[in-house]
Amino acid sequence: MKKSIGAKTIIYPTPVLVVGTYDKSGKPNVMTAAWGGICCSIPPSVAVSLRKATYTFDNIIEQKAFTINIPSISHVKEADYFGIATGKTTDKFSATGLTPVKSDKVNAPYVKEFPFNLECKVIHLFEIGLHTQFIGEIVDIKVDENILSKTEQPDIEKIKPFLYDPGSSSYYGIGEYIGKAFSIGEVFGIK
Amino acid sequence: MKKSIGAKTIIYPTPVLVVGTYDKSGKPNVMTAAWGGICCSIPPSVAVSLRKATYTFDNIIEQKAFTINIPSISHVKEADYFGIATGKTTDKFSATGLTPVKSDKVNAPYVKEFPFNLECKVIHLFEIGLHTQFIGEIVDIKVDENILSKTEQPDIEKIKPFLYDPGSSSYYGIGEYIGKAFSIGEVFGIK
Numbered sequence: 202m203k204k205s206i207g208a209k210t211i212i213y214p215t216p217v218l219v220v221g222t223y224d225k226s227g228k229p230n231v232m233t234a235a236w237g238g239i240c241c242s243i244p245p246s247v248a249v250s251l252r253k254a255t256y257t258f259d260n261i262i263e264q265k266a267f268t269i270n271i272p273s274i275s276h277v278k279e280a281d282y283f284g285i286a287t288g289k290t291t292d293k294f295s296a297t298g299l300t301p302v303k304s305d306k307v308n309a310p311y312v313k314e315f316p317f318n319l320e321c322k323v324i325h326l327f328e329i330g331l332h333t334q335f336i337g338e339i340v341d342i343k344v345d346e347n348i349l350s351k352t353e354q355p356d357i358e359k360i361k362p363f364l365y366d367p368g369s370s371s372y373y374g375i376g377e378y379i380g381k382a383f384s385i386g387e388v389f390g391i392k
Numbered sequence: 393m394k395k396s397i398g399a400k401t402i403i404y405p406t407p408v409l410v411v412g413t414y415d416k417s418g419k420p421n422v423m424t425a426a427w428g429g430i431c432c433s434i435p436p437s438v439a440v441s442l443r444k445a446t447y448t449f450d451n452i453i454e455q456k457a458f459t460i461n462i463p464s465i466s467h468v469k470e471a472d473y474f475g476i477a478t479g480k481t482t483d484k485f486s487a488t489g490l491t492p493v494k495s496d497k498v499n500a501p502y503v504k505e506f507p508f509n510l511e512c513k514v515i516h517l518f519e520i521g522l523h524t525q526f527i528g529e530i531v532d533i534k535v536d537e538n539i540l541s542k543t544e545q546p547d548i549e550k551i552k553p554f555l556y557d558p559g560s561s562s563y564y565g566i567g568e569y570i571g572k573a574f575s576i577g578e579v580f581g582i583k
Binding site: 202203204205206207208209210211212213214215216218235236237238239240241242243244245246247248250269271274277278279280281282283284285286296297302305313317318319324325327329330331332334336338339340341342343344345346349353354355356357360362363364365366367368369370371372373374375376377378379380381382383384385386387388389390391 | 393394395396397398399400401402403404405406407409426427428429430431432433434435436437438439441460462465468469470471472473474475476477487488493496504508509510515516518520521522523525527529530531532533534535536537540544545546547548551553554555556557558559560561562563564565566567568569570571572573574575576577578579580581582
């Protein structure tokens with residue numbers, strides 16, 4: 202029996218995206234966002250939704266660039282802090298001891314200690330409501346060498362990312378391998 | 393030491409969103425998409441990116457409505473099949489034995505056997521490139537009663553959703569509880 206729980210902003214899973222930007226004076230900032238994800242294959246693009254009130258919003262408008270950094274479980278406290286504190290009054294890198302590194306391809310800093318870093322240039326801005334969606338073309342990804350498999354592919358089991366559960370405002374790890382996509386469903390027959 | 397792996401469509405995690413629609417004759421269809429997520433809090437909205445070539449694309453244009461259905465691990469094969477087969481030549485509900493149910497609030501079917509179902513009306517369509525992004529206002533969520541906690545909140549550990557890893561084209565489960573968001577980061581001090 203289905204039950205209505207009303208209009209809520211819940212899906213499973215949502216990501217933990219740490220958005221890196223410079224302000225107009227060049228000060229690096231990071232904030233954590235869960236409303237976002239890959240949104241296009243060609244050009245390879247990622248969407249992230251931000252409220253206008255955030256420091257990061259103004260920084261992206263100014264620089265037309267941002268990074269998306271995927272933290273490992275070992276940095277869950279830092280990632281959570283980046284979603285609580287504001288860059289308006291805080292230097293979040295100094296507070297946590299993490300290291301901003303100027304991206305190679307865009308004018309935005311990535312978080313050195315996080316293993317997976319997307320460098321993005323803004324190609325669209327879409328107004329939705331309380332949140333505005335920035336669409337960033339992914340121009341490069343930088344990764345820690347030790348998260349690559351023997352075939353040089355990024356390995357989720359080495360990255361150890363985590364996810365955000367909007368239903369309980371909690372973080373969860375990544376679980377066990379279940380199966381191969383575009384494959385295990387073939388049992389139902391493909392015409 | 394960071395290494396460049398080029399411009400790829402990878403973040404961790406991405407969701408497994410099963411999109412339910414009716415075609416113009418009223419035939420229900422479902423397809424699986426990983427490029428999407430919550431994109432706005434007010435109005436509560438979800439984004440899903442689709443290629444124009446999909447059957448679902450035309451259906452959403454026609455009906456201005458869709459559902460997002462979150463499958464449990466027990467239906468991973470069905471969800472994978474929904475991303476392989478096309479509604480142009482297949483009745484995916486018949487092929488899998490799953491049940492379409494007309495949504496209460498919008499003209500789109502949800503998947504009865506999947507525990508978490510969002511009913512969405514289209515409020516924006518954004519062209520990005522190969523993919524077009526549909527923004528759906530979440531007008532209601534229907535859930536199986538047995539996935540609710542004692543306080544009537546949806547419980548991720550009862551839903552048992554899974555995620556898609558674009559790096560390896562694989563599915564993974566949800567792991568262990570790590571901690572409370574907007575809380576565990578306070579160790580760094582909040583001004």
